[in-house]
Amino acid sequence: MLKRLIKSVREYKRDSILTPIMMTFEVVMDVIIPILMAKIIDNGIEPGDMNYIWKMGSILIIAAAASFLFGVSSGKLAARASAGFAKNLRHDMYYNIQNFSFSNIDKFSTASLITRMTTDVTNVQNAYQMVIRMLARAPMMLILAMIMTFNINVRLGFIFVFVVPILAVGLFGIAIKVHPIFVRVFRRYDNLNTVVEENVRSIRVVKSFVNEDYENEKFHERSTDIYNNFVKAEKMLAFNNPLMQLCIYTCILLISWLGAKMIVSRTMTTGEMMSIFAYTMQILNSLMMISMVFVMIIISRTSANRIVEVLEEESDLRNSNNPIFSVKDGSVEFDHVDFSYIKDENKLCLKDINISINSGEVVGIMGGTGSAKTTLIHLIPRLYDVTGGSVKIGGIDVRDYDMDTLRNEVAVVLQKNVLFSGTIKDNLRWGNEDASDEELIRACEIAQADDFIRSFPEGYDTYIEQGGSNISGGQKQRLCIARALLKEPKILILDDSTSAVDTKTDALIRKALRTEIPNTTKIIIAQRISSVEDADKIIILNDGRIDGIGTSEELLKTNRIYQEIYNSQIKGALYDGK
Structure with missing residues (x-):
């Protein structure tokens, strides 16, 4: 774990090394001061002897000033090193997350990833700063102060030899008890963040169902759970301070008692006694620092493990050794494809799928809820890998392509349309960052989005709020289609992407797609018969299997599921019209 974390120090290695060096100089100055006193x-x-006082007093002031300067320098270096370390950790985590496949992302909840990149990184940052600063200072101060104490008086020095092991055993016992609680606490943090994320993202639904009290109660339960676990952990950690105080006052009392006797018997001078008291405070302060670092490490250890889990997670989708960097055409072939999200051949979502789609064809996909329509199209741009069989594009297995090349040639408009904060132009240029204004307009005309965009006062410079909350669902869908078209893909997949537009607009979009991009393969998942009835072929899925393939006319004669959908929609609409 430590080896993986240290890799993120990188350019801040110099500051991380200089910090303990500056602390060493500060400690040396601090140890010299009691001798001078x-x-x-x-x-x-x-x-x-005033001359001696002035002489040694000047040296004392210089030592104190040097200690101050070394301390300030180490503080600045430690702050820069820890902040830089945290920045690199967030960078490394975020960049690794970008490489995750869908199955990798499924392992971690969104809320958990956010917690790891914020709260957990902050905990590790604080611990790192304390380690390179305090953990460098405290042990050295402890060792040097004890050496000086033994040098002045061996009998008094042995007091610390007996006290330090007692403190060490106590701290170790606290650590064993507390660590499992903090593991539990950070899991609860993930749950709390999930509740907050869901509530904020779905606030309109919450309010429309007047469910604020339910959401408040759910939040209160998660928050109280974290509170209870934290209180339990803090109660155990609270023993740290009394234990420290017991050790400190025991040492002071023993040194005072034995030291007074030695001064009376003239086996120790007053100055030596004063310096031993100073070294005593240095030793005990060092123990206190070690104790504080110890507590911080206990808290951050769980966070560090959670961070490393993300850093070491490897995408299960990787390029082959010699990937192909060009896609010949938009033909698609499913060859005896099986698929399971959990890689279990006994729990397949897709079973023995055999489909052949020619380049430029319009293909509709229909089926009931849970029939694995979306799962099927996820295999085309290789968002998941098949469990068995193969998916081929342009006659080549998708696993043999360079993934960026493949995904640039397959544009997917998913069920959950996502727009980002920014102007309409900014969002459209996700499809092609170099697209000209003319290309943006053409894509929007095909997607039937140009008219409503021009109706906005700012036109294509209209600002889209987070998630596209200031435009309608149908407008959002059309912008997402236009964005996909700007990629100029060989395969365009629309996953129920016109469900929020009226049938007339839906028909106009389909007509424009057929006439404007005839060479692009178009795969349309839809719930409405009207969206796919003019397709070259329609695929009917049922429980992860192909139930039928054919044109609308052919399926009306041969496929029961298509007949049921047709009768419920077309005949139902005719009946309503009467």
Whole structure:
């Protein structure tokens, strides 16, 4: 885990190395100061030698100033190193997520990925800063201060030898108890973020069903669960402070008692006693720092594991050793295709699919809910890999293509239309960032979007709110179709992408697609017979299997499912018209 995390330090390695070096110099200065104080007391104040006091006092001031400068430098370096480390972690996680296949994304919820890139990274950033600064300072301060204490008086030095192991055992016991709780807490964070994300994204639905109280209660339950787990963890961590205080005051009392006896018996000077008290505070402060770092590491350890899970997740879709960088045409062939989301041959979503689609054909796909229509078209741009058989485009298995090349030639307008914050032009140019205004207009004319765009005061410069909330569902669908057309793909897939437009507009879109891009293969998933009845062939899916293939006329004679859909829609519409 640490090895993987350290890779993200990169250009901030210099700052990360210089921080403990600066801390070392600061510690050396801090350790020298008590010695200088002891000399001033014993050799300057008690004999009344002012020259010695001025001389050593000047050195003391210089040492204190140097300690201050080294401390400030280490603080700046640590802040830059930890912030840079966090920036690189977020960068590495985000870029790796971009390479995830759909199945990789299915492993992590959206809320969980957001939590890992925000809360978890912040925890690791804080821990990293404390490690390179405090963990460099505290052990060195502890060791040097103990050496100086033993050098002054061995008997007093042994007090720390007995106290430190007691503290170490106590901290280790706390860690064993607390870590599993923090693992649980961050899972609860994911659940809480899921609730918040769903609520905010679906706020219109929540309000339309007057379900605010239910959502509030759901949020309260998740939040209370996190609170209870955190309280439980903090109660255990709270033992850290009393344990530290017990060790500190035990050391002070023993040193005071034994030191006073030594001063009375003249086996120790007053200056030495003062310096031992200073070293005592340094030792105990070092233990306190180690304790704080220890607590931070406990908290961040879970976060670090969660971050590494994302960093080490590898896409299960990769290019072949010698990928093909050109797609000959838009022909599609499914050759005995089986598919399972969980890679289990006993739980197939698609079973023995055999389809042949010629380049330039218009193909409709129909079937009941859950018949695996969307799953089928996901295999064409290789959003998932088949479990068995093969999918071929232009006569070549999709697994042999370079994935970017393949996906640039297959444009998919998914069921859930997504527009991004920005102007209409910005959104359209996702299809082709170099598209001219004329090309944008032509694509929108084919998608029947040009008229409504021009009706806006700002036209193509109209700003689209997040998720396209300021335009209608039908307008959003048409913009998404236009965006896909700008890719000039060899295969265009519309996954129920005209469900929100009226039948007249739907017909105009289909007519424009057939006449304006005749060489592009068009695959249309639809619920309406009118959307696919003029297709070259219609594929009927039922429970992951092909139930029938043919033209509308042929299926009306031979396929029960198509007959039922036709009768419920066409005859029903005629009956309503009467």
